[in-house]
Amino acid sequence: MKRSIKLKKLLDNYQQGWSLEQPFYLDNDVFNAELDAIWKKYWLFAGTIADIPKPGDYFTYKVHNDSIIIIRGNKGEVFAHYNTCRHRGSLICLEEKGRAPKLVCPYHQWVYDKDGSLVNARLMPDDFDKSEHGLHPVKVEVTGGFIFISLSDNPPDFRKVADDYFPFLAPYKLENAKVAFKKSYELRTNWKLVAENFRECYHCGPAHPEYCSAVIGANMKESAAEVLQERKVEWERSGLAVNNVEFENDSFHFAIRYPLRPGVLSYSTDGTAVAIPMGDHKDYNAGVLGLVVLPNFWMDAVSDYMWTMRVTPMGPSKTMIDLAWLVDKNAIEGEHYTLEHLTEFWKITGEQDWKLCENNFAGIESSRYQPGPYAPIEIDVVKFVDWYLNRMRDGVLEAASAS
Ligand code: FES
Ligand SMILES: [Fe+2]
Known part of the structure; x- marks a missing residue:
């Protein structure tokens, strides 16, 4: 059927x-x-900011076939990217957690910044447009230090969760x-x-x-x-x-x-x-x-x-x-x-x-x-x-x- x-x-x-x-x-x-x-x-709970306290700290979360990289930016922001290289698709982060100043694909060493932008693709032709080949972003929301991601381009509104949770979570100072x-x-x-x-x-x-x-x-x-x-x-x-x-x-x-x-x-x-x-x-x-x-x-x-x-x-x-x-x-x-x-x-x-x-x-x-x-x-x-x-x-x- x-x-x-x-x-x-x-x-x-x-x-x-x-x-x-x-x-x-x-x-x-x-x-x-x-x-x-x-x-x-x-929205899926991935982890907390205490998992990634410093810039470059990251962890990965596998949801069905999608491995997601959750990484702390230089200003404390939290980015989430699909863990699939824009060259030929290799996993980039192979470990469940780690720290990396840049994300380097282990296959041919394309290099991505914490925000997912491609910053180096060695031996590619001069007219190769790096800006077109950043990591695919994953929607991310952080409330009271809790990191939620969504694999949808159009997830349900998260604002009410954030508003309702803020007064409960603020005293815990995550x-x-x-x-x-x-x-x-x-x-x-x-x-x-x-x-x-x-x-x-x-x-x-x-x-x-x-x-x-x-x-x-x-x-x-x-x-x-x-x-x-x-x-x-x-x-x-x-x-x-x-x-x-x-x-x-x-x-x-x-x-x-x-x-x-x-x-x-x-x-x-x-x-x-x-x-x-x-x-x-x-x-x-x-x-x-x-x-x-x-x-x-x-x-x-x-x-x-x-x-x-x-x-x-x-x-x-x-x-x-x-x-x-x-x-x-x-x-x-x-x-x-x-x-x-x-x-x-x-x-x-x-x-x-x-x-x-x-x-x-x-x-x-x-x-x-x-x-x-x-x-x-x-x-x-x-x-x-x-x-x-x-x-x-x-x-x-x-x-x-x-x-
Ligand atoms: S698959 Fe990532 S650099 Fe080639
Ligand atoms: Fe129980």
Whole structure:
């Protein structure tokens, strides 16, 4: 069946409030349609300015077939380019990260500046026009130190994300932060199952004892309302942003501040602080700031560290998870923090989730899998699925009008 007809039928058959049919998780044609409708259209979290603090620092990010170079310019700007040489197409940066005053293609040594312009192409004829052969640019937006890229020439408007996030992120002062630790996981699951998992806490009580001991209400057995009310007053008094941002009308970003359990200072397994407060924070009372930018970015920040999660699909059944832990630049390892204390909370919690997401996928592969109903407390999963389906519907319409 033609890809678009198959997809349209699946979309038309969707039963509101229920999990998706099997092909949405397993089928290659659906996956390819997702690449066009979502992954090559929307804004993707690439990393933070703390990954590339100095001019010439760069990292690469592979999204499907496109490797992207993200590099810091001489004035602190952030540039993003397709990692394909304008001579005969070789990859230019072969490493995941590095520092380079200029980008030199390893094949025949064409040389590009940080802004992507071609500055030297040896042995080319005198009339060769270098200005016509700069690296293909990738759209880039930096907000509060977070770097987002889009592979579309015409991506959705990012201004609202930047405006909404600025007051939340400013106190963290990412320009004065450092990446303390990174860890990646390759999961045998579909990317949407990770997204769904991170949009509900129905599973938190049984699955995440450490998380529930840090976050009041996460176990769904107790109310956080009273503590939240008290904390909100304190947050406002100390100038912290409290205007949560909900997903609505097909928007793709979300922000929430919520309290830790009274007496808990940080996301740590013993409830104690793990580092010095970040940026402008003076104490450990900021609670948790949670951000989501669909389709690939999750972040949780407490007063003393920030944890970022980048999700990248490698195929219907393979998903990369890249985690980073950021602390204040003045935090000294061994004196103000240890890597074990800093990272164990999210390593434990994340690894509990990876298992759930892999088990979920393996069960969906069963010949007897059929969609099931979401519980009322999974309302945010329903919102994610609706957002996803609407993007796919738009994609089908666009494909039809282009053919
Ligand atoms: S392919 Fe890059 S210089 Fe030839
Ligand atoms: Fe979880």
